[in-house]
Amino acid sequence: MVRVVVLDYAVGNLRSIKNGLERSGAEALITSEIAEISKANALVFPGVGAFPEAARRLSSAADQIKSFISGGGAILGICLGMQLLLTMSTEGGLYKGLDYFKGLVVKLPSNVKIPHMGWNTIKIRDYSCPLLGDVPDGSLLYFAHSYYAKMSDVEVGSIDAETLYGVVFPSIISKGSIFATQFHPEKSGEVGLKILKNFIQYIRR
Amino acid sequence: MLTKRIIPCLDVKQGRVVKGVGFKELKDAGDPVELALKYCEQGADELVFLDVTASYEGRGTLVSLVERVADVLYIPFTVGGGIRSIDDIRRILQAGADKISINTAAVQNPSLVKEASEVFGSQCIVTSIDVKRVYVDEQQSTDKTVAETENGYCWWDVYIYGGRQSTNMDALKWAERAVKLGAGELLVSSLDFDGTKQGYDLALLKELSRRVSVPIIASSGAGDLDHILNALTIGGADAALAASIFHYGQYTVREVKQYLAKHGVPVRL
Known part of the structure; x- marks a missing residue:
């Protein structure tokens, strides 16, 4: 059985991602105890809350997360959980992220309504991304965010899919066993479930 | 491209879906979980659950219903009705809702919108505004924002307690203030048209x-397909919410979206 830990930053809906992972064939545990990852195959950073508080909670666990990854563990960051994987964010000030991807989290441009809320299309750049098996180009996924991951030039190869909303931003990124989506797969109907199943399938590899 | 959303609304009273006219005369319209699944299969983009009597009777919202819905639904849903505090919001979100909508409590305590959006993020705080037109003479002097309608000039008065009490507040000004406080979306209902x-x-x-x-x-x-089309085009809305046309089987969600697509509105089919 694939065991997934969903990290709880004590704000918002974690039940849906837990349900989605279980429906995809994994055993999911919601916990704020980072030590629990020693027994897990994968760690999910859920997409609820605000950057400063979530980053503060994660920073104390940075070393454990690093050794989890080097030991073969997989990561899935969702929405805010994706943004936490970048170098830094401008949300609510200037806060450091985990720096697994070089880049800055910035606000969406003011020529569009903010938050970016609803179902938008993804344009696939790398079909070989394990999350994208049987996911068609142009699929609609559910987004709910005001900030996006502005990737630095060195990360061009990490962008697997992108989305247009006022600006073209990365909607799926990956590097080794670290994956992240700006949309909410657990709230994106059948296509979203397919992406979660692909993640669980990748862990089983 | 971002698509326009179609959102069936389930007004819930004591665990059942109800539908009224002008917020009164409630009739039974079915089981919330069954209806939620049905609309999800028809292609609904989101769902809204409003505990219609909660604020009036001072009850908390039905957490167990939220949990049951979250366990079967893989699209976003919003819960409103009787939400008055950060703790209320936390309980509803932890039960599996993606957004909460605040109405009466936001009017009475605007700082709740600010605090809630700071803790949980603007994207999960919807401010719901119930309004009723107050017709005036064009020349009449008033501090309210007056606009021209098909029936003459009016301003919009904010109502609270499920449409039971006027506040004499300018709805357009309140909307702008709610956004400044951190509301991530506005859900606007009309007592004249409901x-x-x-x-x-x-x-x-x-x-x-x-x-x-x-x-x-x-x-x-919403009474027919053109009403929804007009709200999203002429009205400039990003999403259209409807209840009775779906509950009584007049249209399926998919029929609405097919009609919108035919008229050039981007939708998820």
Whole structure:
């Protein structure tokens, strides 16, 4: 059985991602105890809350997360959980992220309504991304965010899919066993479930 | 491209879906979980659950219902009705809702909108505004924001307690303030149009669209396909909410979306 830990930053809906992972064939545990990852195959950073508080909670666990990854563990960051994987964010000030991807989290441009809320299309750049098996180009996924991951030039190869909303931003990124989506797969109907199943399938590899 | 959303609304009273006219005369319209699944299969983009009597009777919202819905639904849903505190919000979100909508409590305690958006993020705080037109003479002097409608000039008064109490507050100004406080979306319902099947209050939607920078969910008055089309095009709304046309089987969600697509509105089919 694939065991997934969903990290709880004590704000918002974690039940849906837990349900989605279980429906995809994994055993999911919601916990704020980072030590629990020693027994897990994968760690999910859920997409609820605000950057400063979530980053503060994660920073104390940075070393454990690093050794989890080097030991073969997989990561899935969702929405805010994706943004936490970048170098830094401008949300609510200037806060450091985990720096697994070089880049800055910035606000969406003011020529569009903010938050970016609803179902938008993804344009696939790398079909070989394990999350994208049987996911068609142009699929609609559910987004709910005001900030996006502005990737630095060195990360061009990490962008697997992108989305247009006022600006073209990365909607799926990956590097080794670290994956992240700006949309909410657990709230994106059948296509979203397919992406979660692909993640669980990748862990089983 | 971002698509326009169709959102069936389930007004819930004591665990059942109900539908009224002008917020009164409630009739039974089915089991919430069954209806939620049905609309999800028809292609609904989101769902809204409103505990319609909660604020009036001072009850908390039905957490167990939220949990049951979250366990079967893989699209976003919003819960409103009787939400008064950060703890209320936390309980509803932890039960599996993606957004909460605040109405009466936001009017009475605007700082709740600010605090909630700081803790949970603007994207999960919807401010719901119930309004009623107050017609005036064009020349009449007033401190309210007056606009021209198909029936003459009016301003919009904010109502609280499920449409039972006028506040004499300018709805357009309140909407702008709610957005400044951190509301991530506005859900706008009209006491004049609710349950009438005469169409949405397009004058209201147009005025709001010009003034606020967050998504607007149009509510109240959907009777046919053109009403929904007009709310999303002429009215400039980002999403259209409807209840009775879906509950009584007049249209499926998919029929609505096919009609919108045929008229050039981007939708998820």
